[in-house]
Amino acid sequence: MMNKSDLSLYDLGKQFFEGTSIRLTAYDPATNPKEEVAFTYDLDYSFWMRDNPARPMAEQELQKYYEKLIKEGEESNQGFVFTVRSKIDDQMLGFARLCNIEWNHAVGEIRLAIGAADNREGAELEALQMMLAYAFEELNLFRVSRVVSESNPISIRTTANSGMVLEVRQREAYFRCGKYWDVLRFGLVEKEYDELVKELQG
Amino acid sequence: MNNFIYAGDLVRLEAVDPEIFAVEDSLWAHDSEYWRLCASDPSRLFTSKQTREWIDKSLPTSYFFSIYALTENKLIGGVDLNGINWSARTSWIGIGIGDRNYWGRGYGREAMRLAIQFAFDELNLRRINLNVFEYNKRAFLAYQKLGFVEEGRYRSWLHRGGRRWDLIFMGLLRSDWNMNTLEK
Numbered sequence: 001m002m003n004k005s006d007l008s009l010y011d012l013g014k015q016f017f018e019g020t021s022i023r024l025t026a027y028d029p030a031t032n033p034k035e036e037v038a039f040t041y042d043l044d045y046s047f048w049m050r051d052n053p054a055r056p057m058a059e060q061e062l063q064k065y066y067e068k069l070i071k072e073g074e075e076s077n078q079g080f081v082f083t084v085r086s087k088i089d090d091q092m093l094g095f096a097r098l099c100n101i102e103w104n105h106a107v108g109e110i111r112l113a114i115g116a117a118d119n120r121e122g123a124e125l126e127a128l129q130m131m132l133a134y135a136f137e138e139l140n141l142f143r144v145s146r147v148v149s150e151s152n153p154i155s156i157r158t159t160a161n162s163g164m165v166l167e168v169r170q171r172e173a174y175f176r177c178g179k180y181w182d183v184l185r186f187g188l189v190e191k192e193y194d195e196l197v198k199e200l201q202g
Numbered sequence: 203m204n205n206f207i208y209a210g211d212l213v214r215l216e217a218v219d220p221e222i223f224a225v226e227d228s229l230w231a232h233d234s235e236y237w238r239l240c241a242s243d244p245s246r247l248f249t250s251k252q253t254r255e256w257i258d259k260s261l262p263t264s265y266f267f268s269i270y271a272l273t274e275n276k277l278i279g280g281v282d283l284n285g286i287n288w289s290a291r292t293s294w295i296g297i298g299i300g301d302r303n304y305w306g307r308g309y310g311r312e313a314m315r316l317a318i319q320f321a322f323d324e325l326n327l328r329r330i331n332l333n334v335f336e337y338n339k340r341a342f343l344a345y346q347k348l349g350f351v352e353e354g355r356y357r358s359w360l361h362r363g364g365r366r367w368d369l370i371f372m373g374l375l376r377s378d379w380n381m382n383t384l385e386k
Binding site for chain 1: 242244287288291292328329331351353355357359360361371375
């Protein structure tokens with residue numbers, strides 16, 4: 001049985017921020033909001049930007065939001081705020097973050113959303129897999145969660161396809177598009193992540 | 203119509219006086235077992251000034267009540283509705299009975315019942331969420347008795363006492379509550 005002390009399981013040369021078709025970059029509040037503003041008209045996307053209900057946001061508002069998020073993140077050792085970009089043309093596709101980290105329990109939550117229309121599902125899955133690798137292999141977390149509304153079937157699919165396990169279904173906990181939806185909470189624990197790594201290694 | 207919604211048989215809810223609450227709350231935090239039953243961050247100590255700052259920060263964004271034992275007229279804990287989502291009409295609820303002489307005697311449960319009634323009848327919410335730690339069996343049973351339904355668990359979310367424990371998610375819909383109160 002392999003564990004974290006066995007160097008053959010995790011690749012020490014792994015590139016956490018370079019994927020096959022996407023890369024993660026540091027979120028820059030000075031320039032990135034200009035690219036991101038259009039995505040906030042998708043309410044599944046802006047859901048993550050402010051307290052409910054979701055609504056579109058202006059460039060300046062986004063800028064302030066990220067400045068605060070990054071400052072607070074750095075102060076509490078949770079400064080993991082990334083931009084997801086296409087490797088082909090460097091277009092911004094969305095954001096990815098690790099947040100709600102409780103270091104004494106070694107747990108955290110992945111928040112990510114892809115706003116670009118092209119190959120949303122593929123980009124989201126790859127970004128999610130990269131964030132899982134970062135969480136387990138670099139931050140040494142024991143478990144990671146992701147929260148998805150039932151109104152967002154693409155994110156439910158990508159989360160399940162990433163290997164994360166559905167753990168909680170909060171009944172009628174979200175409102176969108178004139179109706180109540182369940183909120184689904186997924187989780188992945190260390191030993192399950194290790195199994196995924198082994199599968200990939202064949 | 204009942205205009206006196208803040209008192210039951212054992213307890214009454216009162217507006218939080220930050221000065222008074224901060225002094226008691228700092229003493230309660232000294233009880234590490236209490237802390238571990240209701241908080242996931244590491245047990246630590248606070249001056250009443252630090253606690254006061256925390257209360258001042260949380261009061262404007264939540265419905266936060268002091269819990270007083272009626273017979274002794276004694277402050278024994280707090281209950282708050284926080285993280286309200288007005289469009290989904292949901293809220294989180296948290297409770298702490300800091301004075302351990304009042305554990306396991308129905309005081310917390312009655313304070314919860316009053317806060318839930320307030321949430322449904324006055325705030326017009328339709329769902330209440332809560333988290334409880336796997337090892338806090340007394341609270342889990344009290345929540346079940348109030349009508350909360352377990353909706354799942356974050357497996358192995360806490361690390362305490364040398365092992366891992368689940369974080370339990372419970373939910374109460376207004377329809378569950380009406381049925382529950384009707385049955386009584």
